[in-house]
Amino acid sequence: MSAVEKMTPAEARLARVTLPEGFGPQRRAALERLTAMGLPGRRDEYWRWTNPTDFIAPEPVAAAPFKDDEPELFGEIDRLKVVFRDGVFDAEASDDLSMSGVEILRLAEAGDVNWASALYGTLEANGQKPVVRPFAALNTASATDGVLIRVTGKAEKPVSLIYTHESETSDPILHHLVKLEEGAEITVLENGPAGARFNKLMEVDVAKGARFHHIRVQGRDHERRAVTGIFARVADEALFKSFTLTSNGVLTRNECVIDIVGDDANAHVAGAALGDGKSGAFHHDDTIFITHDAERCESRQVFKKVLKNGAQGVFQGKILVKPGAQKTDGYQISQSLLLDEDSQFLAKPELEIYADDVQCSHGSTTGAIDETALFYLRSRGVPVEEATALLVLSFVADAIEEIEEERFRDAILTRLEGWLSRHRG
Amino acid sequence: MLEIKNLHVKLEEEDKQILKGVNLTVEAGKVHAIMGPNGSGKSTLSYVLSGRDGYEVTEGEAELDGMDLLEAEPEERAAAGLFLAFQYPVEIPGVGNMTFLRTALNAQRKARGEEEISAGDFLKLVREKAKSLKIDADMLKRAVNVGFSGGEKKRNEILQMALLEPKMCILDETDSGLDVDAMRLVAEGVNALRDEKRSFLVITHYQRLLDHIKPDVVHIMADGRIIETGGPELALEVEKNGYAELLAKHGISEVMA
Numbered sequence: 001m002s003a004v005e006k007m008t009p010a011e012a013r014l015a016r017v018t019l020p021e022g023f024g025p026q027r028r029a030a031l032e033r034l035t036a037m038g039l040p041g042r043r044d045e046y047w048r049w050t051n052p053t054d055f056i057a058p059e060p061v062a063a064a065p066f067k068d069d070e071p072e073l074f075g076e077i078d079r080l081k082v083v084f085r086d087g088v089f090d091a092e093a094s095d096d097l098s099m100s101g102v103e104i105l106r107l108a109e110a111g112d113v114n115w116a117s118a119l120y121g122t123l124e125a126n127g128q129k130p131v132v133r134p135f136a137a138l139n140t141a142s143a144t145d146g147v148l149i150r151v152t153g154k155a156e157k158p159v160s161l162i163y164t165h166e167s168e169t170s171d172p173i174l175h176h177l178v179k180l181e182e183g184a185e186i187t188v189l190e191n192g193p194a195g196a197r198f199n200k201l202m203e204v205d206v207a208k209g210a211r212f213h214h215i216r217v218q219g220r221d222h223e224r225r226a227v228t229g230i231f232a233r234v235a236d237e238a239l240f241k242s243f244t245l246t247s248n249g250v251l252t253r254n255e256c257v258i259d260i261v262g263d264d265a266n267a268h269v270a271g272a273a274l275g276d277g278k279s280g281a282f283h284h285d286d287t288i289f290i291t292h293d294a295e296r297c298e299s300r301q302v303f304k305k306v307l308k309n310g311a312q313g314v315f316q317g318k319i320l321v322k323p324g325a326q327k328t329d330g331y332q333i334s335q336s337l338l339l340d341e342d343s344q345f346l347a348k349p350e351l352e353i354y355a356d357d358v359q360c361s362h363g364s365t366t367g368a369i370d371e372t373a374l375f376y377l378r379s380r381g382v383p384v385e386e387a388t389a390l391l392v393l394s395f396v397a398d399a400i401e402e403i404e405e406e407r408f409r410d411a412i413l414t415r416l417e418g419w420l421s422r423h424r425g
Numbered sequence: 426m427l428e429i430k431n432l433h434v435k436l437e438e439e440d441k442q443i444l445k446g447v448n449l450t451v452e453a454g455k456v457h458a459i460m461g462p463n464g465s466g467k468s469t470l471s472y473v474l475s476g477r478d479g480y481e482v483t484e485g486e487a488e489l490d491g492m493d494l495l496e497a498e499p500e501e502r503a504a505a506g507l508f509l510a511f512q513y514p515v516e517i518p519g520v521g522n523m524t525f526l527r528t529a530l531n532a533q534r535k536a537r538g539e540e541e542i543s544a545g546d547f548l549k550l551v552r553e554k555a556k557s558l559k560i561d562a563d564m565l566k567r568a569v570n571v572g573f574s575g576g577e578k579k580r581n582e583i584l585q586m587a588l589l590e591p592k593m594c595i596l597d598e599t600d601s602g603l604d605v606d607a608m609r610l611v612a613e614g615v616n617a618l619r620d621e622k623r624s625f626l627v628i629t630h631y632q633r634l635l636d637h638i639k640p641d642v643v644h645i646m647a648d649g650r651i652i653e654t655g656g657p658e659l660a661l662e663v664e665k666n667g668y669a670e671l672l673a674k675h676g677i678s679e680v681m682a
Binding site: 373375386393394 | 568
């Protein structure tokens with residue numbers, strides 16, 4: 001037997017890692033981290049409920065490109081579009097990347113820009129403790145493209161990252177950097193089917209008093225397999241807010257690792273996932289880790305999953321309050337609405353607190369549609385399917401409320417209503 | 426209008442008979458009141474008529490203008506003109522009251538083959554109906570019944586009734602949890618809707634609501650049946666003497682009732 005045949009899939013995957021140009025030292029360090037930790041197996045504590053096999057396989061499972069028939073998401077919103085086609089920056093489809101108060105560069109062409117060199121892989125490396133995140137290290141080592149955004153003032157409009165998927169076997173690895181200087185503010189939007197298999201990382205550095213808003217839609221490209229990571233550092237009086245709407249998807253793992261390092265800061269991460277196992281599998285995993293390492297900070301995790309026809313939802317959320325992080329206000333809620341008895345929600349809420357003057361709470365619930373509320377709506381003449389849809393909207397409302405601006409909330413609600421109308425009964 | 430014959434109902438999951446042969450006819454334009462002690466089956470009757478799950482009809486029938494109510498889905502009964510004002514209106518967080526009201530109105534219009542109401546016309550209609558019930562813009566904007574006081578919830582029920590214009594209205598203990606002023610407001614709302622085509626079935630434990638909503642006919646319900654029927658004076662008699670005497674007359678022990 002040849003050496004290749006003796007390798008495990010994980011070893012074979014590692015052997016295939018190539019380091020693209022640019023950020024050489026950072027990529028080599030990431031590869032070293034990755035080699036030391038190895039790729040995960042089912043025995044790893046944080047992969048017990050989500051099977052990493054498809055992320056590890058040398059080749060992605062082919063996925064038919066998805067053509068969206070809905071009105072363009074965020075179409076009504078004035079934004080700067082940055083388009084990636086099968087993981088490659090598409091200059092023609094993108095807008096001119098200049099905007100006042102914001103510097104936007106393409107990862108593949110950035111070479112070694114000072115601010116980017118200092119950030120690239122740094123937050124990912126910090127986030128490898130105490131729990132390893134091998135696909136994030138893999139990303140830092142081998143990402144081929146992405147966007148580097150440095151915000152020095154209040155961005156005049158949102159930056160909208162749009163992914164398109166054309167090749168059945170596309171396997172993009174994208175790495176984005178967002179650096180907000182003191183007092184800066186930006187909204188980053190993300191949507192679109194990115195590829196058959198998608199590994200995406202976003203490192204977000206939020207300086208003192210800066211405000212970062214992120215609204216992401218993982219769309220209807222049902223056959224995709226996606227593993228994503230957000231690694232953020234939040235300084236004094238800064239705000240970090242991220243919301244994700246996921247509808248369908250065979251396999252999606254979204255990790256979010258946030259370090260609150262400055263006093264009086266806020267970090268909110270929220271998500272609504274809608275899964276229908278009818279057209280194959282649906283498996284969606286939110287794995288969150290928020291570390292409080294400063295005083296008087298607030299964090300919120302609000303996650304809602306609506307599951308039917310054998311869909312599976314996973315939530316693993318942790319709040320770590322370090323010694324001295326007094327007056328921490330940490331809140332975490334994860335809830336699932338099971339629309340039938342075949343679906344499943346697995347939750348692992350964790351709190352670890354080393355400061356004595358803190359206020360932290362977490363809750364996790366699983367339930368069916370409230371029959372009393374359903375009857376109330378039907379008794380007013382609302383047909384059962386429409387009534388169910390209204391109650392689903394009611395269920396996810398808390399997560400949607402985490403989006404600050406109404407125009408984005410409305411865009412998300414429209415998508416939600418679209419999904420509900422396609423997945424009745 | 427509403428015709429109930431020999432209605433027998435048991436709980437679906439328990440071997441417990443709740444209604445044991447209810448006979449009741451409510452004519453168009455009339456207000457009938459049903460009074461009775463706790464556990465007599467009053468609320469069950471309202472739920473069975475409007476189609477709530479959990480009950481099994483073992484015998485008898487109920488018709489609304491010739492339509493078999495018991496076979497129809499709750500939304501079909503609503504579209505046919507039946508309305509139940511809940512004793513405990515349900516809170517629905519995250520769904521705006523206006524959205525709810527408009528969805529309900531349009532669903533009923535659609536079911537009847539009518540055109541949906543435009544946003545503008547709807548807004549005008551709601552404002553007009555809300556004003557007389559002293560329902561302010563804030564209550565319309567908030568999520569359905571969330572953070573509403575007891576009185577606000579009941580007024581919101583009457584607002585739905587006013588918008589949906591049902592022909593048969595059932596009020597289930599609408600007076601419960603209301604102070605005198607709130608009750609007067611609710612009663613005024615109901616009285617404003619009275620006309621020769623619309624009927625009401627007012628279920629109440631106490632006579633006091635009937636001071637404000639004057640009934641044409643009063644029924645006393647006990648042990649799953651209507652044991653006595655009379656005019657408004659029957660309610661006054663109950664108010665004065667309690668149910669004990671009536672129950673004894675019909676051989677029903679108070680424990681059973």
